[in-house]
Amino acid sequence: MIFVCLGTQIFQFNRLLSTLDSLIEGKLIDEPVYAQIGHSTYTPKNFEYSKFLEPDIFQDYICEARIVITHGGTGAIVKALKANKQIIAVPRREKYEEHSDDHQLQIVNFFTENGYVKRVDEVNELLGVIKSFEESPITKKFKGEGRIVEIISDFINSQD
Amino acid sequence: MKNKKEPKVLFVSASGGHFEQLLMLKPLMEKYPSITVTEKTSINNKADYHMLQTGHKDKLFVIKMFLNLIKAIIIWVKEKPKFVVSTGTSIVFPFALLAKITGSKIIYIETFARVNDKTRTGAVMYKYADLFIIQWESLQEIYPNAVYGGSIY
Numbered sequence: 001m002i003f004v005c006l007g008t009q010i011f012q013f014n015r016l017l018s019t020l021d022s023l024i025e026g027k028l029i030d031e032p033v034y035a036q037i038g039h040s041t042y043t044p045k046n047f048e049y050s051k052f053l054e055p056d057i058f059q060d061y062i063c064e065a066r067i068v069i070t071h072g073g074t075g076a077i078v079k080a081l082k083a084n085k086q087i088i089a090v091p092r093r094e095k096y097e098e099h100s101d102d103h104q105l106q107i108v109n110f111f112t113e114n115g116y117v118k119r120v121d122e123v124n125e126l127l128g129v130i131k132s133f134e135e136s137p138i139t140k141k142f143k144g145e146g147r148i149v150e151i152i153s154d155f156i157n158s159q160d
Numbered sequence: 161m162k163n164k165k166e167p168k169v170l171f172v173s174a175s176g177g178h179f180e181q182l183l184m185l186k187p188l189m190e191k192y193p194s195i196t197v198t199e200k201t202s203i204n205n206k207a208d209y210h211m212l213q214t215g216h217k218d219k220l221f222v223i224k225m226f227l228n229l230i231k232a233i234i235i236w237v238k239e240k241p242k243f244v245v246s247t248g249t250s251i252v253f254p255f256a257l258l259a260k261i262t263g264s265k266i267i268y269i270e271t272f273a274r275v276n277d278k279t280r281t282g283a284v285m286y287k288y289a290d291l292f293i294i295q296w297e298s299l300q301e302i303y304p305n306a307v308y309g310g311s312i313y
Contacts (some may be wrong), residue, residue, distance in 0.1 A: 007178040009202060010215070052203045074272045075180035078313045100217055106275040118199055145309030149187050152267055155291045156167060156192065156243055159265060 002130070003065035004035035006061050007073040008052065011098050014042035016069070016090055019123040028127055034061060067133060069126075072104030077111055081142035086133045087117040088126070115140045167242035170235075172197040174249045177214065177231070177273055179205055181247040184312045188245070195239050199251060209235050211251055216280060221250075229254040243267060247312070249281040256288055265290040270299060273310055278302055 004020065005094035006013045017040055017045065023029045024046040033047035036058065062068060068080040072091035080087045091108045111132070112119040116138065118129050161302040169192040179198050189196065200210035212230055213225040244259045245267045246252035252268070259266045261273035268289035270282045275296050278286075286292050286303055293309040294300065300308060 008203065041204060052201075053208075054204060073177050074313075075177040078180070097265060100215075103274055105276070106277075107273050120245070127230075142313075146295065146312055148223055148269060148295075148309035148312050149310050151192065151293060151307055152185070152188055155267060156169070156266075159243075 001063075001065050002029070002031060002033045002069060004033065004037075004069045005058070005076045006038040006040060006051075006060075007040055007072050007076060008053075009073075009092075009099060009101075009120060010039050011091075012040040012094065013038070013072065013092060013098050014040050014069055015096060015098075015123050016071075016126075017042045017044055017049075019126055020044070020069075023026045023096045025128055027080045031066070036061075053065055058078070067130060069130075072108040074107055077107070077117060077143070081111075081116055083133075084141065086113075086138055088129055089118045090126075116142055165273060166192045167196070167221070168239060168244045169245055170195045170197065170239065170259075171245050172252055172255050173200045174215075174245040174251050175199045175203070175205055178248045178271060181312050182245075182289060185245065185247075191192045192243075195235070195237065195241060197251070215250065218276065223252070224254035225253065229257070232258060244303070245269070246285075247271060248279060252285065256285065260288060267291045267293070269293045269309070269312065270295065270306070271304070272296075274299070 021044050034112035035049040036053050037049050062079050062083050067086045069088045070076040072089050088106045094102050108119055111117040120126050120129050173179050196207040197209045198205045199213040201213055211228045212224045214221050222246055235246045236258045239261040244255045244267050248271050256266050260310055266289045268285040272295045292306045294303055294306040295311050297308055
């Protein structure tokens, strides 16, 4: 199963959905696809979708998926990484009116350069990258190593 | 030996990735008496209070911010938090203002989503936060007084 998650921002991400629709229609993708489309205005014809998913149902789809295709949002990418999924990240671009700026490029660059995800910029690359997991799957595991909880805790305790 | 009471902490963030990051602070939410605040969206984000969703491109930003300020005052009077912790974005402003007025401390964590540049909210909160945490070392140049904390995830 391919799970597509496009976040909750008030912007569409239609180009990804319409591309998936034509790939399924042309039988180039033959496994089930489910998409959480957020504020996209495109209506998928060949796969099931919902606008938003409750957090536990979202997590179920992540766990069930073979491949997670996500926009460049940190929440979705990190959830998929923690579940050790094959991940394709497609940054939302201002030029396609998918976000207010291009900041998703930064996070997608980081995860791509470190080998955690595969990146798609233009939708015509999508099929090739989906197919590429068969020969070169992602094997790198993500583990956070921050100490923000300790920093905040120390700060609060130091204020009395 | 003093038997001190743990201070109340208000955790606030926008929905989506910001709220995901806020939830990574669960160990703190369990350690201190905590209140969580987020935006009201069509997804049921589990929090104690929900504010109106807005952003800087929203035409009704000023009106919604004003309504959120009134809501924040009601929450503040009821809960009297000693600390405000936020992972962004502009939903934090009313609470930051109330913290400044009442002498509570503000802890702001710049989002994981920006590696190389400031967020609008981060740029403002850098001036007012008592503790400003960054998740990328690359941001230390533009936020010289920030504390680098590594990834929140």
